[in-house]
């Protein structure tokens with residue numbers, strides 16, 4: 367049974383980078399007919415907010431990434447305390463008292479000597495009396511996990527074989543001085559107890575994975591399959607981290623992007639398969655293969671989402687759009703015709719209402735100075751309203767005969783006069799949609 371999880375900390379809105387993690391885990395679970403858990407990593411009571419929990423759920427629902435159950439780390443603190451006791455009993459947990467300033471100083475010294483800034487385990491040398499004194503002086507210490515200094519190796523679903531020398535990694539702090547359990551421990555306990563079989567996350571977690579594999583082993587467990595996807599960069603390869611705040615899923619949604627445009631791009635970007643527009647989640651699941659993704663940073667251009675959104679909309683049958691079209695005010699009787707005429711000419715759903723307003727109210731004509739007389743002459747020849755499918759060719763034939771204009775110099779001024787735009791659907795189809803006479 368495949369079990370995956372998406373484990374955001376509810377300390378902010380989720381962005382396009384988080385979405386990648388959520389989507390891969392969701393796709394793996396759905397493809398295997400397994401379970402997808404939404405796990406809220408909310409052990410930090412100061413930074414975790416209910417409003418972000420709601421926002422994360424709303425954003426995932428918008429995309430259709432449904433979960434089978436929700437877990438909250440804040441409700442599982444007793445489980446983590448038990449695991450901490452087990453690590454203590456196994457001699458793999460030790461209390462350390464260095465202040466952040468002292469640790470910083472140690473790191474600087476090591477770097478100056480050309481050594482990696484790995485915690486020197488000084489606390490392992492403290493005897494009980496010294497610990498008592500430090501506790502009295504500084505309060506309770508942090509709890510560090512004592513890594514076995516050997517190579518930690520795993521077969522990564524994306525990176526291939528990974529081998530990390532534990533001696534190059536600091537013994538991770540799993541519990542803070544104030545008793546707060548940190549993600550590294552909580553995640554290990556959850557992944558084990560919840561039977562998580564596959565963990566896909568960003569490559570910024572590779573070192574965590576190494577330490578978590580050892581912690582799991584120290585608790586007597588194996589580990590899930592890990593896969594680390596590359597991080598997104600901007601279109602030029604620049605770090606995206608600073609811009610991620612502007613790439614929240616809520617902003618993308620407010621900008622009118624279609625879920626299938628976002629999902630189609632993110633399910634393929636950075637893989638060796640081309641981006642293909644999918645019209646349903648089932649198609650997306652069908653075409654997904656995590657092993658096709660590469661380790662190289664993945665360039666992401668938010669500008670690609672608009673044209674994809676336009677393509678998603680152009681492909682939507684009327685039945686799928688009826689609600690939006692009705693909400694824009696289009697009467698049901700002409701709505702199917704309306705949609706077949708404008709569907710190729712909307713970038714987002716927000717463009718639907720302006721088209722309707724044009725047909726309902728008539729245009730704000732755009733007439734160049736040199737075309738003024740021509741347009742007046744042409745409009746005088748326009749057959750009476752309502753217009754039919756033959757009106758455009760009948761009319762432009764007459765205008766051509768009268769004025770001698772042809773081709774672009776005939777059609778473009780008329781399009782601009784009737785729609786106020788240089789581009790749009792076939793005029794022969796546009797004309798019958800006008801609800802008002804145009805002269």
Ligand code: GLU
Nearest residue numbers: 373374375407549553567
């Ligand atoms: N809460 C962690 C994060 O958002 C989860 C990482 C993981 O998937 O284990 O980075």
